[in-house]
Amino acid sequence: MKVKQKLAIFGGPKAISQEFPLYNSIGNEELEAAKAVVASGVLSQFLGSWHPNFYGGKKVQAFERAWAAHFNIGHAVSVNSATSGLMAAVGAIGIEPGDEVIVSTWSMSASATAILVWNAIPVFADIETETFNLDPAAVERAITPRTRAIMVIDIHGHPAKLDEIMAIARRHNLKVIEDCAQAPNALYKGRYAGTIADIGVYSLNYHKHIHTGEGGMCVTNDPLLAERMQLIRNHAEAVAGDKGVTDLTNMIGFNFRMCEVEAAIGIEQLKKLPRLVAERQAVAERLIAGLSGLDGLRVPLVLDQCTHAFYKFAMILDVDRIGVTRARLVEALDAEGVPGLGKGYVNIHRYPIYQKRIAYGRGGFPWTSSVYQGSVSYDVGICPNAEKLHDETFLGIEMCEHLFPEAQVNQVIDAFHKVWAQLDDLK
Numbered sequence: 001m002k003v004k005q006k007l008a009i010f011g012g013p014k015a016i017s018q019e020f021p022l023y024n025s026i027g028n029e030e031l032e033a034a035k036a037v038v039a040s041g042v043l044s045q046f047l048g049s050w051h052p053n054f055y056g057g058k059k060v061q062a063f064e065r066a067w068a069a070h071f072n073i074g075h076a077v078s079v080n081s082a083t084s085g086l087m088a089a090v091g092a093i094g095i096e097p098g099d100e101v102i103v104s105t106w107s108m109s110a111s112a113t114a115i116l117v118w119n120a121i122p123v124f125a126d127i128e129t130e131t132f133n134l135d136p137a138a139v140e141r142a143i144t145p146r147t148r149a150i151m152v153i154d155i156h157g158h159p160a161k162l163d164e165i166m167a168i169a170r171r172h173n174l175k176v177i178e179d180c181a182q183a184p185n186a187l188y189k190g191r192y193a194g195t196i197a198d199i200g201v202y203s204l205n206y207h208k209h210i211h212t213g214e215g216g217m218c219v220t221n222d223p224l225l226a227e228r229m230q231l232i233r234n235h236a237e238a239v240a241g242d243k244g245v246t247d248l249t250n251m252i253g254f255n256f257r258m259c260e261v262e263a264a265i266g267i268e269q270l271k272k273l274p275r276l277v278a279e280r281q282a283v284a285e286r287l288i289a290g291l292s293g294l295d296g297l298r299v300p301l302v303l304d305q306c307t308h309a310f311y312k313f314a315m316i317l318d319v320d321r322i323g324v325t326r327a328r329l330v331e332a333l334d335a336e337g338v339p340g341l342g343k344g345y346v347n348i349h350r351y352p353i354y355q356k357r358i359a360y361g362r363g364g365f366p367w368t369s370s371v372y373q374g375s376v377s378y379d380v381g382i383c384p385n386a387e388k389l390h391d392e393t394f395l396g397i398e399m400c401e402h403l404f405p406e407a408q409v410n411q412v413i414d415a416f417h418k419v420w421a422q423l424d425d426l427k
């Protein structure tokens with residue numbers, strides 16, 4: 001142990017001396033791939049009518065094949081964002097206006113907006129505190145005669161309790177969509193997260209492990225769901241007639257198409273995914289080992305038969321035991337130079353759109369519409385675990401914002417130990 005040094009927050013020397021290099025997954029391979037597409041002049045080849053080019057250009061189709069092969073799943077449908085992909089997925093399962101879809105509140109807003117956009121009703125269920133994902137018991141409690149689907153999220157990079165969720169869904173005849181934006185390459189009982197539910201959706205947004213600037217990928221083993229997502233992606237209403245599509249439910253098309261440059265970049269990014277995830281895992285393992293002894297700090301758990309992609313390093317504080325508020329701890333750790341500290345998700349149900357129930361127009365549609373016969377609650381207090389985490393006890397470190405060279409991982413660990421050794425001064 002080093003000699004006790006004054007905390008940086010009180011003017012002492014910082015535990016971390018250097019800036020952390022920025023995380024950047026893009027390299028020369030992506031540059032060359034993008035250049036070749038630009039040189040070809042074909043930046044997109046989608047056609048919004050029933051024609052071979054309905055499925056997009058060469059790179060788009062090659063990227064989809066590579067994705068499906070890597071993740072060992074029947075169909076991959078590229079989109080221009082995971083937000084679009086989630087919308088396509090909810091439409092594809094044949095959701096009706098006024099149906100309820102159970103969703104985790106511990107996520108970013110798009111997980112729920114994708115439901116609302118079809119005039120279906122997001123029903124927020126609480127999370128469990130091992131994986132920060134939907135609590136199967138809370139899902140069970142949230143089921144009503146109007147429930148049609150579950151939107152499960154593999155948040156921070158750890159798969160949800162998918163067997164339990166799928167069992168509930170099968171018992172109640174519900175579809176399941178898996179928002180896997182943060183967990184590409186994470187494993188759940190030997191299968192890739194994202195491939196367990198009826199549809200999985202990955203993000204290729206620039207914040208994620210791998211990216212194409214903006215982009216996303218939907219996967220499914222069901223050819224009908226794949227076709228319906230392809231239709232919603234690309235002007236369904238203009239294609240359905242000529243394609244001979246008979247089920248017109250939700251065949252409202254958008255333009256969710258990915259460009260050739262993004263697809264070419266994505267092909268290169270996918271090759272790097274296992275290495276990039278393994279690097280995050282290696283850093284996380286060192287952090288877990290280094291921080292495990294700290295009183296009142298729960299380091300991330302990795303459940304048996306799962307791997308964790310470590311998009312975020314998610315910890316829980318026992319603030320009573322520590323005797324210092326999270327805000328004060330974050331100030332102190334930040335002053336020492338720990339990067340990417342955060343307090344997690346606000347909770348989607350606490351956004352004004354749900355608190356005021358103003359989405360389409362000003363009259364409270366769809367909640368006040370006669371298509372909705374239920375009485376969903378968005379009251380503060382409906383998701384006590386998730387609310388408490390955000391308000392008091394969650395402490396996260398972003399893992400895809402910076403690189404953590406070995407020496408600096410040790411400095412992060414030192415910074416925590418330094419602060420924990422002087423908690424009394426922070427009270």
Ligand SMILES: *Cc1c(COP(=O)(O)O)cnc(C)c1O
Binds near residue numbers: 107205215
């Ligand atoms: C990033 C993210 C999304 C949205 O992804 P985009 O590609 O930016 O639309 C959805 N869900 C979760 C959990 C995410 O982290």
